[in-house]
Amino acid sequence: MPPVPDLDTLVWASAAVRRFAAATNLLVAARRFRIVGGDPRDAAALRHLLTALGAHETEPRADRAGQVDERIDQLWCLGSPEESTPAVERAADRPRGSTLIVVDAGRHLPAVDEDAFGPVSPARPGVLAVPMLSDDVFLVSTGRDPEDDPAADARLRWARRSMPVARSVAAELRDGGLLRGTRIGVAMFLEPKTAVLILLLRDAGAEVVVYAHADETDDAVADALRSAGLTVYASSTATLPEQKQLALAMLDTAPHILLDDGAHVIRLAHQERPDLLPTMLGAAEETTSGLRPLRVLAARGELGIPVVAVNDARTKTFFDNRYGTGQSTVFAVLDLVDGLASATHRVRPGGAAVVAGFGHVGEGVALVLAALGFRVTVAETDPVRALQARFAGYAVAPLVEAVGDADLVMSATGVPDTIDLDVLRACASGAVLAVAGGVDQEIAIDDALAAGAQRQPVGPKAERFVFAGADGGPIVLDDGGCINITAAEGNPVEIMDLSFAVQLGAVRMLLERGDELERAVVPIDPAVDDATARAALAAFGSRPGPPGLLAEHPADREPDVRTRRFGDPA
Numbered sequence: 326m327p328p329v330p331d332l333d334t335l336v337w338a339s340a341a342v343r344r345f346a347a348a349t350n351l352l353v354a355a356r357r358f359r360i361v362g363g364d365p366r367d368a369a370a371l372r373h374l375l376t377a378l379g380a381h382e383t384e385p386r387a388d389r390a391g392q393v394d395e396r397i398d399q400l401w402c403l404g405s406p407e408e409s410t411p412a413v414e415r416a417a418d419r420p421r422g423s424t425l426i427v428v429d430a431g432r433h434l435p436a437v438d439e440d441a442f443g444p445v446s447p448a449r450p451g452v453l454a455v456p457m458l459s460d461d462v463f464l465v466s467t468g469r470d471p472e473d474d475p476a477a478d479a480r481l482r483w484a485r486r487s488m489p490v491a492r493s494v495a496a497e498l499r500d501g502g503l504l505r506g507t508r509i510g511v512a513m514f515l516e517p518k519t520a521v522l523i524l525l526l527r528d529a530g531a532e533v534v535v536y537a538h539a540d541e542t543d544d545a546v547a548d549a550l551r552s553a554g555l556t557v558y559a560s561s562t563a564t565l566p567e568q569k570q571l572a573l574a575m576l577d578t579a580p581h582i583l584l585d586d587g588a589h590v591i592r593l594a595h596q597e598r599p600d601l602l603p604t605m606l607g608a609a610e611e612t613t614s615g616l617r618p619l620r621v622l623a624a625r626g627e628l629g630i631p632v633v634a635v636n637d638a639r640t641k642t643f644f645d646n647r648y649g650t651g652q653s654t655v656f657a658v659l660d661l662v663d664g665l666a667s668a669t670h671r672v673r674p675g676g677a678a679v680v681a682g683f684g685h686v687g688e689g690v691a692l693v694l695a696a697l698g699f700r701v702t703v704a705e706t707d708p709v710r711a712l713q714a715r716f717a718g719y720a721v722a723p724l725v726e727a728v729g730d731a732d733l734v735m736s737a738t739g740v741p742d743t744i745d746l747d748v749l750r751a752c753a754s755g756a757v758l759a760v761a762g763g764v765d766q767e768i769a770i771d772d773a774l775a776a777g778a779q780r781q782p783v784g785p786k787a788e789r790f791v792f793a794g795a796d797g798g799p800i801v802l803d804d805g806g807c808i809n810i811t812a813a814e815g816n817p818v819e820i821m822d823l824s825f826a827v828q829l830g831a832v833r834m835l836l837e838r839g840d841e842l843e844r845a846v847v848p849i850d851p852a853v854d855d856a857t858a859r860a861a862l863a864a865f866g867s868r869p870g871p872p873g874l875l876a877e878h879p880a881d882r883e884p885d886v887r888t889r890r891f892g893d894p895a
């Protein structure tokens with residue numbers, strides 16, 4: 326049995342893994358790692374955490390020809406530079422093309438001597454490229470603050486390198502020439518990963534026009550796209566009326582296809598530019614909360630275009646909503662909590678966390694919180710999902726009861742008023758509340774203010790809500806915004822790689838069959854899921870099993886429905 330880590334070690338391991346994720350914007354799950362050196366208790370705590378988050382450890386092993394299999398994605402160095410240097414050199418000596426991240430996670434002293442590998446240059450804040458070693462090897466230090474932000478171009482290159490699946494789907498679109506003459510409007514969180522999608526579409530032959538909400542715009546990325554010749558309607562300082570003008574200006578270019586995240590621009594087109602709908606092939610929508618209103622519009626017969634439900638693709642929901650959002654929202658919350666004075670809040674390792682909603686997002690949030698040592702209680706209104714939470718090993722209770730002794734409360738429902746006035750009042754003083762779902766008023770802030778609550782800033786992006794007559798009150802992070810987006814960099818790159826590969830698959834569907842599709846929310850073609858998963862498995866260095874053998878004649882593929890329980894049928 327590995328030694329049980331003490332709280333200090335758990336705190337160190339949690340901070341190290343979060344530093345790694347913030348520096349790289351990479352996912353922990355699905356990666357192969359190895360740990361070198363360090364105190365065995367530290368190594369055990371780190372191993373336990375990485376494994377609980379879905380990564381797996383590989384040991385060097387020789388194949389039949391005596392070749393050592395060194396293919397790992399991350400090398401975590403905990404010991405002395407003398408131990409780390411040969412391990413880094415061994416791991417770096419491998420075929421080109423797959424990224425190796427060397428993580429200096431020395432707990433007390435640096436574990437990696439950067440100078441041992443020649444000159445380094447920043448690839449993104451906190452990530453150093455080591456060209457003398459290889460083009461594919463990067464250094465990350467969990468004990469040092471990130472260096473200055475390199476130009477947006479470097480951040481785009483970093484994202485592109487980690488998006489092999491979208492790259493391969495875009496190359497097929499380019500080779501097929503399908504996109505020529507097509508104008509695509511992209512309305513998404515404007516940061517390096519989306520910029521890669523936009524450039525892939527452009528390079529595959531489309532004309533791309535871009536809109537982004539002010540709070541979802543990285544101005545440097547918008548400028549990088551403009552320098553690359555794209556039309557971008559976005560500014561991080563745009564007021565609400567200006568944002569509407571920008572979105573309408575994008576719509577007025579009459580895109581044939583819209584790629585949306587939250588369905589705000591699809592709905593705006595229906596509200597303000599209905600005359601454009603007949604010339605559109607359709608749209609693709611990225612999120613659960615965006616699909617909900619579109620389904621209502623479709624049921625009323627008011628949806629004017631087919632909308633491909635990218636969100637519902639298995640390669641989106643099972644990975645983005647679960648692993649990506651779980652990691653990115655919980656890490657963003659704990660990073661903000663680290664910036665608060667410890668006396669102001671109750672969040673401690675091994676403390677109590679409540680997750681509202683056990684859909685795909687809630688499942689991921691609960692998984693990451695449990696991996697980090699929290700005792701998790703799930704509050705779910707759907708009894709079947711509540712039962713699933715119970716089988717997954719969590720306590721289950723109604724939200725208003727569960728929050729009474731919670732230190733951390735996260736809403737993962739995407740439903741307004743999930744954390745309503747009663748729940749807010751039932752929270753312990755110093756409990757930290759945050760939103761992973763992301764609709765407006767998921768935490769009923771307007772109701773709290775109308776009921777006389779006072780908001781007191783307690784740190785960056787953190788406010789205490791104090792009701793009349795109360796001594797203290799819960800702390801709401803970032804005004805109840807979707808925390809991985811408003812306070813961090815969105816989802817990890819590999820996750821967006823999958824989602825964007827599905828978006829590209831949806832574009833292909835609309836180009837090939839848009840005319841035949843119903844004006845409804847239409848499911849993604851299962852072939853898109855299949856192709857996306859195969860490309861991702863290949864990028865991760867794995868292969869699926871061979872497809873089952875198919876009988877030659879369709880009639881022979883039917884199962885024999887006769888029972889043989891009573892002997893062979895006559």
Ligand SMILES: NC(=O)c1ccc[n+]([C@@H]2O[C@H](COP(=O)([O-])OP(=O)(O)OC[C@H]3O[C@@H](n4cnc5c(N)ncnc54)[C@H](O)[C@@H]3O)[C@@H](O)[C@H]2O)c1
Binds near residue numbers: 681683
């Ligand atoms: N932050 C992100 O990056 C990100 C990524 C993907 C999805 N999302 C958003 O997260 C939200 C959830 O997505 P999902 O795929 O898990 O959806 P889902 O519909 O699968 O799950 C939501 C769950 O919440 C439950 N629920 C609803 N109201 C509740 C309440 N008041 N109390 C407790 N439980 C309640 C539902 O029964 C359901 O099981 C959506 O709004 C989605 O758009 C955010």
